[in-house]
Amino acid sequence: MPQEMTSRKTSGMISAPQPEAAEAGADVLRAGGNVVDAAVTAALVQTVVDPQMCGIAGMGCMHLYLPSQAVHVTLDFHGRSPAATRADMWADRIVREAEDGWGFILRGRENEIGYQSITTPRTLAALDHALRRYGTISLADALRPAIAYAEEGCLIRPHVVEFWHRPPVAGRDGNIGIVTKFPAARKIYTAPDGQPLRVGETLRNPDMARTYRRIAEHGATDFYAGAIARRIVEDMRANGGLIGEDDLATCVPEETTPLWGTYHGLRIATNNPPGGGIMLLEMLNILENFDLAAIGHNTPEYIRVVSEAMKIATVDKDLHVGDPRFVDVPVERLTSKDYARAMAERIRRRERTVVPRFNAGGAESKHTTQLSIADAAGNAVSMTHTLGQPSGVITDGLG
Template sequence: MVREAMIVSAQPEASEAGARVLMAGGNAVDAAITAALVQGVVDPQMCGIAGFGNCQIHMPSKGVHTCIDFHGKTPLSATPEMWENLIEGETRDGFGFVLKGNINDLGYQAITTPGSLKAYGEAISQYGTWDWADIVAPAIAQADEGFRVRPHVYFWWVNGADHGRVPVDQRLSFSSIGKRSYFNSSGNLKKIGEKVHIPEMANTLRKIAKQGVESFYTGEIAEQIASDMKTNGGLLSYDDLASYSTTVTEPLTGDYRNYRITTNQPPGGGVMLIEMLNILENFDLKKIGHNTSEYIRVVAEAMKLATADKDRHVGDPQFVDVPLSKLLSKDYAKSVSERIMNGEKMTVERYGSNEPKQTTHVAVVDYDGNCVTMTHSLGMPSGVITDNLGFMYNGCMAVFDPRPNRAGSIAPGKSRFSSLAPTIVSKDGQPFIVLGAPGGTQIAMGILQSVVNVIDFDMNMLEAVSAPRFSATSNLIDVMNRIPSYITNNLEGQGYEIARSALSFGIAAVHGIRIQDGKLDGGADPGHDGVALKV
């Protein structure tokens, strides 16, 4: 029995809002959704009510274990071939495509039908205990107050997009509200510690608190959104909003060294996580040694294989036949592990370059042992802010494959693949680790290493999310700067190309909670601004 409660998120303001809910008697769902709404206020390019995501809810005493998938869906006016002749490139890690004029990346045509607010409302109505207006109230208060620019927010504003992507300052200045809110009187981006205040966002949240979620999908707000989209050539319409629905599924399950892994179904990234764990189960990782050159080689090859399989097979299961039985097969994993043992190098063809991603995460465990892990995002934000509404829309069209007849191709009403993988690891039938991460295609890679750090190397949660990470979502191996060069030199001697980051922390930003003997310990990735709060 859990005797404590904890929340961890990438923003201190959100963690505090959720902690206050727990202290006031709210359950894990109440706390998670309250925190998520605050995240959309204080990190408005990472997530928000016009975003997408996935939420795993586990309430053991009530027999509830479910995932709410709320990926953004392609507007009904989109067609598979509409951008086929505009392709200029693809990012190295497969996060998206670069088109002429950045039409899929910046502006009104970059927007998919948002699912976040719909999912927040459904989670509260079905599994929460608080009134909706009380859930939204902390976000309204935060929007009224504004927020001070934190270090990671500023870092992303300055460094968050390159290699063919539209720079972040162009996204922030795309709308009149953005120009006024994110830049100072001299026309420069606001610095760390300066305040951002968007009163239109507070007013929109007030309407949502009073009128309910449907105001965004069929009511006054929906009409404002649809009018703005039509005026500016957007793909999104009122019919897209009115017809949007979440997808509720059972978690995708796997096993790793007698631990049960539960994560999300496609089009999310859970399948990659379980596939990689199945491969690594055939290696004595502890004997190989944490972050040795051989360890990095083995894990990187598992990452490359899972990435290639994802590119080839994984998409929206309503449109694509995803061969889960093969991808999650222990026999398949065994055959792959034998190839890795024999020194074979997997191939993931890409062109372009790596870049950070725009997502965030919240994880909660309450006093009754209920668990919530939710990753939500704007993708690369579109830059669009409708006058009088205040929030920025997602830019998820950039991730769809503009080439027809592929797993990730555009189709009306289709959800895009994402690497989101909110995960719960159970031991002897009880939740043991509750975790997730932002980080684009690096998400599954960061979660993988954190799970292995706890299970194979006996790390606590903070140690697990803080240890140096690496990733291979192309033929390169990306490493963070705390991995010594004498380790990577050995890999280069074996013919591997290493891309060393100047950053000390990265490869997703994992946030998690470990549950042991009724006690909780949490970890917020040091590379972001977050915090774990125990109450």
Template sequence: MSKPMRRMPTARAMITAAQPEAAHAGAEILRAGGSAVDAVIAAALVQGVVDPLMCGIGGFGSLHVYDPSTGDHFVLDGQGGCPAVARDDMWADRIAGQTRDGFGFIIEGFENECGHSSVCVPGIVAVLAKAHERLGRLPWGELFRSAISRSEEGWIVRPHNVMVFTQNERQYGRMNYGEKLGVTEDGRRIYLDRDGAYRKLGDTIRNPDLAETLRELAHGGDETFYRGDISRRIVADMEENGGLLSASDLSSFEPEIQTPLSIHYRGTTFTSNQPPGGGAMVAEMLRILERFDLVGLEHNSAEYIRVVSEVMRIATRDKDEHISDPRFIDPQLDRLLSDRYADACAQKIRRGERTSVPRLASGQPRGTTHVSCVDANGMVASLTHSLGVPSGVIVPGTGFMLNGAMSVFDPRPGQPGSFAPGKRRFSSMCPSILFQDGRPVMTLGAPGGTWISLAVLQVIINVLDWGMGIQEAISAPRFVATGDMLDISNRISTDVQREIEAMGYTVKRSPLSYAFAGVHGISMFDGELEGGADPQRDGMAIGVA
């Protein structure tokens, strides 16, 4: 007689994150009675410890929150923008190219992506503090315990860390992320062996300096980061090393509170962040795809990939031309999200017309991270945060790395993405919440540079069009088209690849089975929580009974 299966208790709350340490930290907060916002904050702080080249308190982010008890629904945009001294022609005479996927420009000497001149205003701490002020339940200081503990006791180098440390970005014209670990003396001391080698799988990394910084933040709040002792240390390091960031840039920063962008797709309401975030790209793609009977095509067939990839190219081209900081550039969302425009785009695709998205050069970043949470009261919080690319700059004695987000601005004067004082960069980050009949049914987001919006799109249509569960939808093979090249996962068949190439497309096969951003999400259909974590990352989903 077989032993009966033991059923897990039904989850009343859930969190999913790209790192197990972060997921566990958030779950602990949920068990202690914290809100979804509390849990996301605790997880995000841990992410900055255990994924130091992807995110941290020196970075930026976008937090999307819905609270059914009050109807409160907002996005906090934490992109700090260019320092006030930035000029649109500051590196115009040193442009070496652009990445193939459109995530960043290459400047001779790497000043826009490495070192003190590459740093934009870090906005993530203000986002977390503002969110806690509005919807936190537990004391601010309690949310730092796991991150402080991980910093002091150490964390184990995971497979994803090793990939980030060792991946070859030089072949695309960009510095290797691992090279950023050795830019400062503190970086070499914390992250490299005595012989200068990268830490290996299973090694333990301790960062007591970061633990002290987090204690200061836990006690002093965001005030100390933007106007207190931490800000003074950042500014002193900038002044000593020719950085652009000033005390005024830090002290004047406030996150933008946005009304979420919203569109309808097959009876579901998709909501996400406004420009300069990536929600507009996902919304535009859904509007066009609603004109097609996707289920009438075989999933990931050649024709399916042709249709969806052409939609990706249209949205990418429109993003390049229109989506930037709306305080500087009109994003033209009324036109891009209109029925008339979606109809016209769909007709072009049906006629076999192709959209070209030329690039100056090639490359493919893997930065950023994500965490989503639903608490027992139904509050939903979804956060994507990042360093953009890591600058390599660790302010002496603080233990955290600053962002290198200047690399994504266009160094050509007069472009939508050109440098300007206070201007925010376009970001593909799109923490999203989907509703049916006024109730949330799914939340998701991803790390992965310009692949983020394209990966989130595919998970959404996998769930809504193909009826997949959230984990199946995330694990299904993906493809991306952010330029004239079409990139496909290694799990898409070679027969399909040959059919696409016979249509005249240039296809590049990824050696990875799971590729193109790392989606994490939670579905809530019929009140049942199901979590999904992308297999290419080391993360997990945890349900709390």
């Protein structure tokens, strides 16, 4: 890392599900980097050691509270449908709606796995944007720990293998196809006997290391408009994919002011739709009408009240929340105190809210990861990033 980083002292805290990512971020803070440097470094390590949960070709959101820079913004980098997508492109292949309410089951499963299931890859653009605007280290510096793990390897942990072998839910295919269907994925994730890697074995991805080295040398632009982009587009064209040059070239994060609310006098900042922050504020507004301390933590009544608030917000999200470019999201109504009081009265009357996609026997997806970082000066970054549902597609040679 740059020499000037070693002369500064800092302290902070980092939380991430992957120990390698937490350590990489902590190392950056110890060396004098700021929370943005640490967050980007940790996120890049996550893409290597937990590659079905996230990736530089994924999507997500980042919340940056940086009082030392007088900055408080959110970055939205949710994936978008490629320009070649048509509203009716799968109309003749629909079998039924998925039991969990997340989309449809198609003959051929093109929307679940394979080249047509992929949205635009915006994570790398967001990490690069955050680092250039608010960080102190280069993208090349942030990539170094990730490159090392890709080259030298990391242990396969139980949760990774469990994800691969998880039984099908909600009418979908199982996850095993993500690592076995396509040759480029099999080369990385299976052993010589053709079986997926086992717990305790080493995952190495030298192709990913080479890709990350090229990005370190040529910048994120290479992924979106350079040699890497050309290889991705060629692969898409050869295999019926929808992503083209313009889809990659227009991948930029949206920087917005946070969505604000209050809870018992505390100000709450969260992300805007299509992110889930609106649900958080709605739930807190409803719960503000109850004396949860008097009810007693985790008592049956406490669980009933909190669960009903969560279910009401979930139903509202399913009915009303989407991409504001296409959906008129009633943010003011759903986050208003008056609406929350009306919902609280429903709970007091012991009315039960039904969430069909939960109660039909489906299970929540687990295709996402998160990290949170804060330093001694009160600067903080929280980031959730994901692949949505992994497509199984890896352009050969890119990792």
